[in-house]
Amino acid sequence: MGKKISIIGSGFSSLASACYLAKNGYEVTVYEKNSSLGGRARQFSKKGFTFDMGPSWYWMPDVFDKFFNDFGKETKDFYKLKKLNPAYKVYFGENDSISIEDSLEKIKKVFEYEEKGSAKKLEEFISNAKENYSIAVTDLLYKMPGLSPLELITKKTVLKAGSFLSNIRKEVRKRFKNKKLRSILEFPVLFLGAKASNTPAFYNFMNYADFGLGTWQPENGFYDVVQAMVDLGKSFGVKYLTDHEISSINIKNSKVESLTINNSEFESDIVLSGADYAHTETLLSSNYRQYSNKYWSKKTWAPSSLLFYVGFDKKISDVAHHNLFFDTNFDDHAVDIYDKPKWPKDPLFYANFTSKTNSKTAPKGCENGFFLIPLATNLEDNDEFREKYFNIIITRLEKLTNQKLKNNIIFKESFCVNDFIKDYNSYGGNAYGLANTLFQTAFLRPKIKSNKLKNLYFSGQLTVPGPGVPPAIVSGKLVSDLILKDEKVI
Numbered sequence: 001m002g003k004k005i006s007i008i009g010s011g012f013s014s015l016a017s018a019c020y021l022a023k024n025g026y027e028v029t030v031y032e033k034n035s036s037l038g039g040r041a042r043q044f045s046k047k048g049f050t051f052d053m054g055p056s057w058y059w060m061p062d063v064f065d066k067f068f069n070d071f072g073k074e075t076k077d078f079y080k081l082k083k084l085n086p087a088y089k090v091y092f093g094e095n096d097s098i099s100i101e102d103s104l105e106k107i108k109k110v111f112e113y114e115e116k117g118s119a120k121k122l123e124e125f126i127s128n129a130k131e132n133y134s135i136a137v138t139d140l141l142y143k144m145p146g147l148s149p150l151e152l153i154t155k156k157t158v159l160k161a162g163s164f165l166s167n168i169r170k171e172v173r174k175r176f177k178n179k180k181l182r183s184i185l186e187f188p189v190l191f192l193g194a195k196a197s198n199t200p201a202f203y204n205f206m207n208y209a210d211f212g213l214g215t216w217q218p219e220n221g222f223y224d225v226v227q228a229m230v231d232l233g234k235s236f237g238v239k240y241l242t243d244h245e246i247s248s249i250n251i252k253n254s255k256v257e258s259l260t261i262n263n264s265e266f267e268s269d270i271v272l273s274g275a276d277y278a279h280t281e282t283l284l285s286s287n288y289r290q291y292s293n294k295y296w297s298k299k300t301w302a303p304s305s306l307l308f309y310v311g312f313d314k315k316i317s318d319v320a321h322h323n324l325f326f327d328t329n330f331d332d333h334a335v336d337i338y339d340k341p342k343w344p345k346d347p348l349f350y351a352n353f354t355s356k357t358n359s360k361t362a363p364k365g366c367e368n369g370f371f372l373i374p375l376a377t378n379l380e381d382n383d384e385f386r387e388k389y390f391n392i393i394i395t396r397l398e399k400l401t402n403q404k405l406k407n408n409i410i411f412k413e414s415f416c417v418n419d420f421i422k423d424y425n426s427y428g429g430n431a432y433g434l435a436n437t438l439f440q441t442a443f444l445r446p447k448i449k450s451n452k453l454k455n456l457y458f459s460g461q462l463t464v465p466g467p468g469v470p471p472a473i474v475s476g477k478l479v480s481d482l483i484l485k486d487e488k489v490i
Contacts, residue, residue, distance in 0.1 A: 007030045014460075091323065091326065107122070114180060194338075274458075
């Protein structure tokens with residue numbers, strides 16, 4: 001058996017790296033503080049209802065495919081996928097909504113209806129986005145461990161320099177005048193955790209992920225992906241231990257020697273943390289930390305979220321699997337998240353009802369509802385705020401879909417800033433990590449290898465490539481490749 005590698009946390013970056021490292025002969029153990037695996041992608045069940053607790057948008061299917069292909073497998077070997085139609089529905093007011101369907105040709109017709117001449121502009125915009133997607137995913141994503149600024153410089157990226165200096169909002173708004181179409185095109189950057197005005201225009205590749213590749217759904221929910229990666233890891237001998245919370249990382253001779261878990265020491269040759277980066281460094285004595293509290297406090301953080309998991313005793317009409325409620329001011333809510341952090345006055349929100357496409361996620365005749373309000377980090381979080389905002393969004397849902405729902409609620413559970421901190425040791429209660437702004441991209445993000453301890457590594461949404469499930473999976477590969485490279489040198 002090879003060297004012992006301890007992986008902290010069981011989010012997607014950890015699950016991915018566990019597979020790559022175990023395949024290469026290492027003795028890998030994954031330690032998870034909670035009672036179930038998956039990190040933010042855990043599953044929650046109650047009274048016959050099943051919810052994905054966090055990630056719910058299956059975008060960039062090629063990244064998932066590549067992961068399984070690396071092991072001689074295919075996605076279909078583990079779970080079935082369905083392309084959603086509509087991909088999602090966007091509400092702008094009463095009797096005012098747009099459904100985004102499952103092909104660019106269909107979407108062009110919707111755009112043309114809303115704004116004459118916009119179909120051709122959309123085709124050109126998505127063509128550019130497709131080019132950027134190819135560069136980002138094929139040329140950069142898997143070759144960018146964030147060790148040097150030279151990683152960003154290729155013949156193709158040099159030609160795209162202007163896309164890094166402009167921003168998404170500017171590029172969208174010089175082409176489209178209709179406010180609804182602008183909102184739809186600016187929405188995907190929410191997955192990158194920043195305002196469209198602060199996100200480099202190059203990241204419009206997310207629009208290709210949306211309109212070009214489409215929105216998919218694993219048959220039994222997003223937890224299918226977690227289970228698939230765990231099963232793959234087990235086939236290579238990975239051990240997964242839940243209810244194992246790390247209390248300290250122990251150092252000897254400038255190397256990590258062991259982890260203290262549940263009052264016991266577990267020796268390890270290499271430690272990889274896929275848990276919150278800032279929290280992981282607090283497990284070290286101060287002289288071995290790379291980044292100070294001041295460093296973290298000055299970063300631009302992606303949002304936290306207020307989440308609700310709701311069981312309804314009736315079927316809900318006029319909603320799709322994924323739904324965006326943009327009936328309030330997009331910019332005002334962004335200011336409340338990024339510029340002047342506070343609880344939003346009129347929040348946008350997102351809702352999904354997986355029981356619309358998979359009846360197994362709710363009892364017969366019922367509907368499961370997952371609701372998300374993006375929030376600033378470090379907000380005061382209490383039951384009073386949670387109840388207030390649930391009433392706001394359920395009232396708007398009733399109004400916009402013209403139906404009564406409040407008396408049909410069997411139960412509701414919430415998850416917010418305090419829970420992100422408690423369950424995930426999340427800095428400031430963030431939900432998505434560090435935003436992908438220009439100055440928090442690639443080599444400007446926290447490093448995947450400690451510069452003070454040669455056998456301590458990091459992965460996940462606070463390091464490269466950034467927030468989101470596909471980047472997390474790629475992060476697991478990047479750090480695994482670096483470990484394998486370092487081990488050969490040693």
